[in-house]
Amino acid sequence: MTPDSSRNRADLRRDSALQRRFRVRLIEERGHRCEQCGNAEKVEAHHRVPLNQGGTWDLENGQLLCPECHKSTRSFAWKIQRGDGTPTRDVLFEAIAQLVEYGGLTESEATDARNRLRNY
Structure with a gap:
């Protein structure tokens, strides 16, 4: 076709x-x-x-x-992907974890961000 x-x-x-x-x-x-x-x-x-x-x-x-x-x-979160094909949602969860690890977010801020992302 x-x-x-x-x-x-x-x-x-x-x-x-x-x-x-x-x-x-x-x-x-x-x-x-x-x-x-x-x-x-x-x-x-x-x-x-x-x-x-x-x-x-x-x-x-x-x-x-x-x-x-x-x-x-x-869902927008599943359509946008990074270069290796990993969906953006997964990338954002990784970024939240890294921000906690390097002091950019407190654990409570990270929990809030993860919950909002899950509800997106």
């Missing part, structure tokens, strides 16, 4: 027909189950690399997820 190169990327993101075909092809290839938790009730097509970040409609860039697992991928 190679989109017409004359269409811009924003138009392709909004094309529900392309999204439906992408989902159907993923289900045909992988079955009707969430690839994270195994839920078989309802699945949605997810782009591992979002289209607006250079992702494609290739099946290798796709993943079937239930609504709950798909929702977790939309």
Whole structure:
């Protein structure tokens, strides 16, 4: 499914027909189950690399997820990653630990920061 190169990327993101075909092809290839938790009730097509970040409609860039697992991928904390691929949330937990270790935060401030991050 190679989109017409004359269409811009924003138009392709909004094309529900392309999204439906992408989902159907993923289900045909992988079955009707969430690839994270195994839920078989309802699945949605997810782009591992979002289209607006250079992702494609290739099946290798796709993943079937239930609504709950798909929702977790939309979190800003999980989309931003550092160079080695570690999600930002993990990076922030590491940074909090280092700030405590080197005296930049008290333990109570670090606990507060960790709790806020968990609730994000």
